[in-house]
Amino acid sequence: MQPVYDVVVVGAGPAGATVAYFLAAGGKRVALLEKATFPRDKRCGDAWCEPALDILEEMGVIQELDSEGLVQWVRAGGLVSPSGLSFTSPDEGERESAPRVAAIRRMVCDERIARAAHHVGAELIERASVTDVTLSDDLWTVRCKDGRRFLGRCLIAADGAKSKIARALGVVTTGANSVASRQYIKGGTHNFTSDGVLLYPPYVLPGYVALFRHSNDDIDLGCYLLPGGRVPPTQLKSLLSAEVAKDPYVREVLGDHAEPLERPGLSPLRLGGEPRTHGERFILLGDAAGQTDPLTGEGIHTAMIAAKIAARVLHEAFDEGDLSARRLSAYHRAWMKEFGRDFPISAAAGRAINRFPILLDTAAVAAQRHGASFMDNFGAAMTGVKPKSLFLSPRMAVPLGAALLGLIRSRGATAYRAGPRAEPAHGYSFAHNALRSDARP
Numbered sequence: 001m002q003p004v005y006d007v008v009v010v011g012a013g014p015a016g017a018t019v020a021y022f023l024a025a026g027g028k029r030v031a032l033l034e035k036a037t038f039p040r041d042k043r044c045g046d047a048w049c050e051p052a053l054d055i056l057e058e059m060g061v062i063q064e065l066d067s068e069g070l071v072q073w074v075r076a077g078g079l080v081s082p083s084g085l086s087f088t089s090p091d092e093g094e095r096e097s098a099p100r101v102a103a104i105r106r107m108v109c110d111e112r113i114a115r116a117a118h119h120v121g122a123e124l125i126e127r128a129s130v131t132d133v134t135l136s137d138d139l140w141t142v143r144c145k146d147g148r149r150f151l152g153r154c155l156i157a158a159d160g161a162k163s164k165i166a167r168a169l170g171v172v173t174t175g176a177n178s179v180a181s182r183q184y185i186k187g188g189t190h191n192f193t194s195d196g197v198l199l200y201p202p203y204v205l206p207g208y209v210a211l212f213r214h215s216n217d218d219i220d221l222g223c224y225l226l227p228g229g230r231v232p233p234t235q236l237k238s239l240l241s242a243e244v245a246k247d248p249y250v251r252e253v254l255g256d257h258a259e260p261l262e263r264p265g266l267s268p269l270r271l272g273g274e275p276r277t278h279g280e281r282f283i284l285l286g287d288a289a290g291q292t293d294p295l296t297g298e299g300i301h302t303a304m305i306a307a308k309i310a311a312r313v314l315h316e317a318f319d320e321g322d323l324s325a326r327r328l329s330a331y332h333r334a335w336m337k338e339f340g341r342d343f344p345i346s347a348a349a350g351r352a353i354n355r356f357p358i359l360l361d362t363a364a365v366a367a368q369r370h371g372a373s374f375m376d377n378f379g380a381a382m383t384g385v386k387p388k389s390l391f392l393s394p395r396m397a398v399p400l401g402a403a404l405l406g407l408i409r410s411r412g413a414t415a416y417r418a419g420p421r422a423e424p425a426h427g428y429s430f431a432h433n434a435l436r437s438d439a440r441p
């Protein structure tokens, strides 16, 4: 007799493994199907934001990784604005108000989450590439490429941005809407001394280039194209060689002897949230549900938050014996309330930044003036610890407004409107203080 699982989860990334953990920990019989074999890589900036770190802590994963020296806490870092204004904070140790961010390799952390799920009772089945799912008599049959079949009362599609399963279910009808790249640079061969810097050169707005340093000093160099910009996803590859490789900041921090550990690789992003993420006895989760922020391209923490919500809703639905689409709509509403309502604000902010790059110059000036207290709030809103509406609150809006007025007065507003072509009128060169901790002016 084939076992019947309460839940079959397709995909053991942060979304699938986290939901498997919380379902199994609550006593559900769970099959966690993964097409790869761990340890498996996943192209990423490797930046884990505070909500994800909190969940990793709940699972005991972060403590384990930290004790093994595999976590690089992001303490010294900042941003470089479109006209090259920069703020990079010094490493002042842990500050209470600063949102926690850490660089951890996906190759390592994804496996630990999946093993944690296995440890609390989920059955982790690797090399299980799902090709087909069908629902009949309230039971899902999940078929794999190699002929194996799994039966489940409920199905979770957590199979990433391409979301083959979500598309097979007919809920997701479009392809991924953007793209990002990653290239690892060997530790000890570069000049990058910060933990994490976001670089907003005009050629990639409203996207950005990110550098995160790992605990062994390797750098993760990423480039994110975000909706609302002028560079279509198909042009990221040429942008990397034509602009990113020649970018003055990137050249300076990499230096002449930087050794790439790989060629830049591209992977899709599905941003902004799918309008429907549930149905009769199924749920879409993580990138498969488009739960990635359109302003940052970050989706690990949102995937994990949604995974916890999905587990809670499913436990309740099982208790009530009701796995109908109507009952599972509680999941869609809950993640929308938790972070999804922020996505339209993020998308609008991206469009505004593209049109008025001065907004990011303003953020850099405000950070230079107000230091860590401003940066902590900026970071909290960007990393999902606080809603994006924080930018409209007096403690953000007042310093930003003052910085904007100062910039307009000193340079003239029109110079900061992006022109019809990619290059804004004021050009781009970075201030050299981006390389070291900025002294406040």
Ligand SMILES: Cc1cc2nc3c(=O)[nH]c(=O)nc-3n(C[C@H](O)[C@H](O)[C@H](O)COP(=O)(O)OP(=O)(O)OC[C@H]3O[C@@H](n4cnc5c(N)ncnc54)[C@H](O)[C@@H]3O)c2cc1C
Pocket: 010, 011, 012, 013, 014, 015, 016, 033, 034, 035, 036, 042, 043, 044, 045, 046, 047, 048, 049, 128, 129, 130, 131, 158, 159, 160, 161, 164, 179, 180, 181, 182, 222, 266, 267, 268, 269, 285, 286, 287, 288, 292, 297, 298, 299, 300, 301, 303
């Ligand atoms: C270049 C790049 C950089 C990024 N940087 C960051 C960052 O720094 N911080 C951040 O928060 N987010 C970042 N993101 C977004 C982040 O990677 C995703 O939001 C996150 O991985 C979503 O997790 P997930 O579990 O939904 O999907 P995934 O991590 O993609 O996991 C999906 C899993 O499903 C498996 N799978 C797929 N199809 C099948 C199948 N048919 N059968 C069985 N298994 C299957 C895959 O092998 C994979 O293990 C980045 C994305 C890209 C592309």
